[in-house]
Amino acid sequence: MKKDLTRQQHLDLYYYMRLNRAVEDMMVKLFRQNKIVGGLYSSLGQEAISVGTAFALEKKDWLAPMIRNIGALLVKGVPPRDIFTQHMAKYTSPTLGKDGTSHFGDLDKLHIVSPISMLGDLIPVMTGVAMAGRYLGQKIVAMTWIGDGGSSTGVFHEGLNLAATQKAPFVLILENNGWAYSTPVRRQVPLENLADRAKAYGIASYIVDGNDVADVYSTAKEAVDRARAGEGPILIEAKTFRRMGHAQHDPAEYVPKEMREYWEKRDPILLHEKFLTEKKLLDAKTKKEIETKIDALLSKDRDFAENSPMPPPELAEKGVYCTGDDCHKIRAKWERPIAEVTPPKSSVDASWVVEGFGRGKGSGGGTAPIHFGDTPAAAEQKENEDKMAPATPAKTVTKKAPGKPSKSTKSAKPVARPAARKARR
Amino acid sequence: MADTSKNPATNGNGGGPVTFLEAIKQAMFEEMQRDPAVVVIGEDVGVYGGAFKTSEGLLEKFGWERVIDTPISESAIIGAACGMSYLGLRPICEMQFIDFIVCAFNQLTNFVAKGHYLWNAPAPIVVRGPSGGGVHGGPFHSANPEMYFVHTPGLKVIYPSTPYDAKGLLKAAVRDNNPVLFFEHKYLYRRIKEELPTEDYTVPIGKAAVRREGKHLTILSYAAMMYNSLEAAEALAKEGIEIEVIDLRTLLPLDEETILKSVKKTNRVLVVHEDTKTGGIAGEIAAILCEKAFGDLDGPVFRVTALDTPVPYSPPLEQHFLPNTQKIIAAAKELARY
Numbered sequence: 001m002k003k004d005l006t007r008q009q010h011l012d013l014y015y016y017m018r019l020n021r022a023v024e025d026m027m028v029k030l031f032r033q034n035k036i037v038g039g040l041y042s043s044l045g046q047e048a049i050s051v052g053t054a055f056a057l058e059k060k061d062w063l064a065p066m067i068r069n070i071g072a073l074l075v076k077g078v079p080p081r082d083i084f085t086q087h088m089a090k091y092t093s094p095t096l097g098k099d100g101t102s103h104f105g106d107l108d109k110l111h112i113v114s115p116i117s118m119l120g121d122l123i124p125v126m127t128g129v130a131m132a133g134r135y136l137g138q139k140i141v142a143m144t145w146i147g148d149g150g151s152s153t154g155v156f157h158e159g160l161n162l163a164a165t166q167k168a169p170f171v172l173i174l175e176n177n178g179w180a181y182s183t184p185v186r187r188q189v190p191l192e193n194l195a196d197r198a199k200a201y202g203i204a205s206y207i208v209d210g211n212d213v214a215d216v217y218s219t220a221k222e223a224v225d226r227a228r229a230g231e232g233p234i235l236i237e238a239k240t241f242r243r244m245g246h247a248q249h250d251p252a253e254y255v256p257k258e259m260r261e262y263w264e265k266r267d268p269i270l271l272h273e274k275f276l277t278e279k280k281l282l283d284a285k286t287k288k289e290i291e292t293k294i295d296a297l298l299s300k301d302r303d304f305a306e307n308s309p310m311p312p313p314e315l316a317e318k319g320v321y322c323t324g325d326d327c328h329k330i331r332a333k334w335e336r337p338i339a340e341v342t343p344p345k346s347s348v349d350a351s352w353v354v355e356g357f358g359r360g361k362g363s364g365g366g367t368a369p370i371h372f373g374d375t376p377a378a379a380e381q382k383e384n385e386d387k388m389a390p391a392t393p394a395k396t397v398t399k400k401a402p403g404k405p406s407k408s409t410k411s412a413k414p415v416a417r418p419a420a421r422k423a424r425r
Numbered sequence: 426m427a428d429t430s431k432n433p434a435t436n437g438n439g440g441g442p443v444t445f446l447e448a449i450k451q452a453m454f455e456e457m458q459r460d461p462a463v464v465v466i467g468e469d470v471g472v473y474g475g476a477f478k479t480s481e482g483l484l485e486k487f488g489w490e491r492v493i494d495t496p497i498s499e500s501a502i503i504g505a506a507c508g509m510s511y512l513g514l515r516p517i518c519e520m521q522f523i524d525f526i527v528c529a530f531n532q533l534t535n536f537v538a539k540g541h542y543l544w545n546a547p548a549p550i551v552v553r554g555p556s557g558g559g560v561h562g563g564p565f566h567s568a569n570p571e572m573y574f575v576h577t578p579g580l581k582v583i584y585p586s587t588p589y590d591a592k593g594l595l596k597a598a599v600r601d602n603n604p605v606l607f608f609e610h611k612y613l614y615r616r617i618k619e620e621l622p623t624e625d626y627t628v629p630i631g632k633a634a635v636r637r638e639g640k641h642l643t644i645l646s647y648a649a650m651m652y653n654s655l656e657a658a659e660a661l662a663k664e665g666i667e668i669e670v671i672d673l674r675t676l677l678p679l680d681e682e683t684i685l686k687s688v689k690k691t692n693r694v695l696v697v698h699e700d701t702k703t704g705g706i707a708g709e710i711a712a713i714l715c716e717k718a719f720g721d722l723d724g725p726v727f728r729v730t731a732l733d734t735p736v737p738y739s740p741p742l743e744q745h746f747l748p749n750t751q752k753i754i755a756a757a758k759e760l761a762r763y
Contacts, residue, residue: 062511094544095543098543103543104544107545113508113511116535116536116539118531118535118536121531121536124498124504124505124532125504125505125511127504128507128511128516129509131493132508132513132514135490135491136513136514154500155501155504155532158498158500158501159500159501159505161498161501162498162501319541319542320542320578321581322547322549327547327602328545330510330513330547330549331513332461332513332514333512334461338461341487341488342458342461342487343486343487346488347485348484348488349485350472350484360472362472362473363473364481364482366444366447371476371477371521371555372566374560374614374615
């Protein structure tokens with residue numbers, strides 16, 4: 001697959017992986033200087049996945065990163081300064097200091113949905129994004145990531161199953177880095193390949209070497225194209241390894257030394273650089289140019305972040321609710337005729353067709369049976385109840401069966417009161 | 426009972442009084458008609474028309490893309506609706522019974538509710554469904570889980586008591602830019618009827634309604650308990666106790682202004698709700714009154730609520746569990762002595 005890429009694509013992938021690593025290296029320094037106020041999560045050794053998959057998306061497509069997908073944000077167009085200010089809890093950060101790490105998004109321009117810490121929740125959300133995009137005729141693909149650990153959550157199942165039943169244009173990247181915090185993947189999932197989970201949903205899947213960026217990209221591109229063409233959701237398992245602990249505080253001594261050494265030799269940036277050099281796609285001069293460009297960008301953005309103010313304390317009180325059009329003008333962008341989804345064109349025969357048998361319809365009408373509600377209330381069943389439970393103290397039961405309006409009083413007595421009518425408007 | 430279901434487009438105009446259930450259906454129909462960004466998503470909402478027939482006729486009219494039958498996956502329903510709203514849609518999610526909303530608790534409280542505050546992402550979704558007891562639904566089909574969500578900044582919580590309000594508030598909820606939870610007391614679905622205006626209207630979210638004016642004490646209530654409260658007020662009027670009855674309608678944000686105004690007049694407050702006592706809205710209201718109207722109070726804030734137990738199934742147990750008019754009358758009489 002590698003040969004399908006142009007030289008520029010190969011170099012772009014290299015650039016973004018280097019940028020991803022440089023951003024995170026710089027944040028480790030900032031963390032050690034106590035300039036990052038919260039946790040710091042590393043994607044060291046997993047850069048090929050974030051970069052290669054996001055690189056397969058078009059500008060109009062949507063993504064939602066997980067904690068180790070800073071590379072995907074960079075590819076989508078997020079400037080490093082946003083990542084620095086987020087981690088440093090600055091007022092200039094995308095969330096103004098209200099949240100940290102990669103927990104930010106951009107609905108309007110970059111089409112990025114913010115993650116939350118609860119794993120798997122993005123899967124139904126991005127399924128909804130994909131469904132809405134299709135409904136509006138936008139021909140977009142939605143992509144998100146999940147770890148080996150997160151693939152055991154209930155919402156992973158609910159989300160992927162819904163995506164499958166809806167044939168949503170959705171691509172899920174399952175980053176199998178071998179460890180969910182301190183628990184090895186074998187202890188979490190009794191499967192050799194987590195891609196096998198796709199079989200349960202009747203959807204297509206791929207397995208890819210997560211440390212080979214060109215392979216990751218080519219596979220993701222194929223998946224994105226297929227999803228966009230209407231083939232339904234696709235799961236890609238990218239096999240890799242988490243070289244740091246769960247976060248900066250974690251020395252990860254539970255990881256065998258030999259395992260770490262094995263994967264360090266398979267560093268995705270070194271592997272890609274070796275490939276580029278062998279194919280004469282990258283020379284020393286180009287490499288130097290890339291490094292200089294990254295250094296300049298990062299020192300500028302780091303300075304910006306360091307010199308940014310912390311948020312004013314009163315900001316904590318603001319922004320819980322959207323106040324309306326003055327706050328957000330929420331308008332769907334239609335790229336298909338609205339007439340297609342409005343009556344009369346939208347009208348259908350509301351019935352199920354069961355192959356080999358025929359049609360079935362819902363029951364209807366103002367007196368159609370409903371699940372509960374028409375049943376008489378406890379008070380309405382007083383007589384019956386007296387027989388059933390004679391021990392019930394009679395004083396709790398009144399003769400006239402007061403309480404909620406019974407069927408006999410349903411002539412809307414309460415709502416017909418003039419006072420009520422006047423007051424409600 | 427007027428059968429208006431054959432033509433869901435009926436606007437209450439000329440059709441006579443409509444049920445609470447019909448009012449819900451009209452609200453969804455009219456909002457979908459008005460705005461193609463409005464879609465309905467939930468379990469059995471399409472072909473079947475919903476377990477309570479609130480979405481009957483919508484699929485026929487608006488098609489498969491806008492009326493979406495889902496797997497039994499509450500988290501996925503609300504998660505997907507949230508994702509849809511990011512592209513400008515305004516999904517109405519149905520929880521088949523509102524009891525099941527807690528299956529999506531994380532999705533609602535962590536994802537949907539916090540989005541605007543944290544990253545400037547409004548999620549204009551409505552989550553609605555049948556709630557409440559009195560119909561022998563048992564412990565998992567009778568819940569009043571509103572307070573889990575009243576405790577969640579970022580959500581709005583509505584619990585109407587009349588067809589007029591149900592329709593007007595549901596329309597307002599669909600047009601609101603925030604996630605709105607909309608509780609429909611299933612006991613009221615077919616038990617009350619009301620003539621509705623022919624023209625489009627909304628009822629403002631966050632505004633209580635004075636259902637009955639009085640000067641001796643104020644009852645604050647909502648949903649099905651409104652009717653017990655009014656019945657108690659009628660009974661006590663004969664004994665010379667004039668009770669002001671206020672329908673809260675929206676629990677989050679709470680209409681403090683209307684509450685405080687009434688307390689200034691009556692100086693006594695009884696809160697009545699079908700939700701259980703501990704952590705119910707009555708406790709929150711009592712605290713607000715202590716903070717903001719202590720000098721206006723002539724007596725303690727009283728509560729008539731359900732018991733602090735799960736909702737039991739057997740009719741005598743459920744009846745014992747639920748508040749009723751007699752309990753309200755007894756509490757009001759005691760309070761009136763202060």
